[in-house]
Amino acid sequence: MRTKSSKKNKINVVTLGCSKNLYDSEVLMGQLKANDKQVVHEDEKEDGNIVVINTCGFIGKAKEESVDAILHHVNRKEAGEIDKVFVTGCLSERYKPDLEKEISEVDQYFGTHDLPQLLKALEADYKHELVGERLTTTPKHYAYLKISEGCDRPCSFCAIPLMRGGHVSKPIEELTKEAENLAAEGVRELILIAQDLTYYGLDIYKRRALADLLRELAKVEGIKWIRLHYAYPTGFPLDVLDVMREEPKVCNYIDIPLQHVNSELLKSMRRGTDSEKTIRLMNKFREEVPDMAIRTTLIVGYPGETREQFEELKEFVKHTRFDRMGCFAYSHEENTHAYNLVDDVPEDDKEKRVAELMELQGQISFEMNQEKVGKTFDCIFDRKEGKYFIGRTEFDSPDVDNNVIVDGSKHYIQIGHFVKIRITEATDFDLYGEPV
Numbered sequence: 001m002r003t004k005s006s007k008k009n010k011i012n013v014v015t016l017g018c019s020k021n022l023y024d025s026e027v028l029m030g031q032l033k034a035n036d037k038q039v040v041h042e043d044e045k046e047d048g049n050i051v052v053i054n055t056c057g058f059i060g061k062a063k064e065e066s067v068d069a070i071l072h073h074v075n076r077k078e079a080g081e082i083d084k085v086f087v088t089g090c091l092s093e094r095y096k097p098d099l100e101k102e103i104s105e106v107d108q109y110f111g112t113h114d115l116p117q118l119l120k121a122l123e124a125d126y127k128h129e130l131v132g133e134r135l136t137t138t139p140k141h142y143a144y145l146k147i148s149e150g151c152d153r154p155c156s157f158c159a160i161p162l163m164r165g166g167h168v169s170k171p172i173e174e175l176t177k178e179a180e181n182l183a184a185e186g187v188r189e190l191i192l193i194a195q196d197l198t199y200y201g202l203d204i205y206k207r208r209a210l211a212d213l214l215r216e217l218a219k220v221e222g223i224k225w226i227r228l229h230y231a232y233p234t235g236f237p238l239d240v241l242d243v244m245r246e247e248p249k250v251c252n253y254i255d256i257p258l259q260h261v262n263s264e265l266l267k268s269m270r271r272g273t274d275s276e277k278t279i280r281l282m283n284k285f286r287e288e289v290p291d292m293a294i295r296t297t298l299i300v301g302y303p304g305e306t307r308e309q310f311e312e313l314k315e316f317v318k319h320t321r322f323d324r325m326g327c328f329a330y331s332h333e334e335n336t337h338a339y340n341l342v343d344d345v346p347e348d349d350k351e352k353r354v355a356e357l358m359e360l361q362g363q364i365s366f367e368m369n370q371e372k373v374g375k376t377f378d379c380i381f382d383r384k385e386g387k388y389f390i391g392r393t394e395f396d397s398p399d400v401d402n403n404v405i406v407d408g409s410k411h412y413i414q415i416g417h418f419v420k421i422r423i424t425e426a427t428d429f430d431l432y433g434e435p436v
């Protein structure tokens with residue numbers, strides 16, 4: 001007979017997947033705190049008696065990670081270490097009936113739009129007045145700002161609309177209020193996220209309003225950096241480039257997943273663009289904001305991708321010289337449009353193509369970083385690792401881009417503060433420097 005754990009009434013929230021999922025966990029935690037619940041995020045001590053797992057259901061590897069996390073905590077429950085396990089997020093939204101059958105030890109499964117029901121199961125009430133308030137889990141000086149939920153795009157390979165629903169923008173006033181609250185708590189850097197940032201406003205304002213939102217957010221006292229993640233190439237609102245050029249608070253940085261460059265594959269991917277338009281947009285970025293750092297994400301091994309089409313993608317990466325690049329092997333996701341195609345590129349070929357592209361990008365990143373040696377950049381410092389202070393320039397987003405590393409045995413730097421750093425040395429993905 002399984003015994004009740006002796007642990008105190010404390011809820012441990014575990015987040016998998018992307019920054020949008022982290023944002024949702026922070027909203028959940030804000031609600032629980034306002035209900036006087038003791039709540040922690042990914043508490044290593046694991047001394048809570050209730051665990052909420054906010055899962056990811058994007059692609060194969062991410063789904064496996066989420067299932068492993070569920071099994072880990074279910075085993076702890078069986079061992080009497082904890083009393084309850086609740087599961088929410090994208091995997092739960094997408095596979096609830098299967099999960100309920102296959103891992104029935106979980107107390108309850110919730111979808112991505114079931115916050116009030118989840119709170120009820122945790123003996124808490126949903127508090128409307130808290131909209132825009134949350135318990136952030138990032139270092140105090142930066143925070144994610146989710147400007148919309150869901151996605152209306154038809155990308156053939158993507159299951160996100162199945163899990164997150166259609167696109168819903170948050171009004172500019174609400175987001176500005178949220179930014180003011182965050183600034184009052186010491187946030188200096190806002191990282192704007194969405195499934196598709198550039199679709200912002202089309203639903204509530206009947207026009208693309210990302211540029212207007214940026215101008216309003218730039219007026220918020222205390223915010224120094226505003227960063228853009230998850231832009232979409234088709235219908236890209238060029239007025240955003242004007243704001244980026246004119247407004248010093250808006251980082252000259254953009255994350256824009258392009259996925260591929262071959263016109264035939266882009267057509268099959270239902271991206272609404274082609275090779276020529278993609279190349280033209282990248283050139284426009286470089287013309288309008290010459291020092292802009294461009295981050296992109298590419299998919300290799302999509303159904304039917306030939307060696308020639310992959311070579312075309314390699315040439316594109318060589319010529320465009322992205323500042324930052326990530327690459328995924330295509331994952332054959334049921335209920336997506338591409339699932340009707342034959343997943344004909346062998347897995348090891350996919351992995352080889354990922355490695356080839358990342359090798360190429362490593363070389364490009366090394367060369368681009370060498371050009372930064374001797375230059376001085378405004379940097380913000382996120383943490384200390386051993387004797388080193390770890391920071392970032394305006395051109396680097398947390399966790400995914402370059403680090404700026406300062407020797408803490410020679411210099412002292414306050415975490416969360418901006419410091420001018422002269423770069424003295426560089427590798428493929430790290431910069432070394434000293435304060436000036």
Ligand code: SF4
Pocket residue numbers: 151152153154155158159160161195196232
């Ligand atoms: S823009 Fe495309 S890839 Fe991105 S979330 Fe929407 S459907 Fe998925």
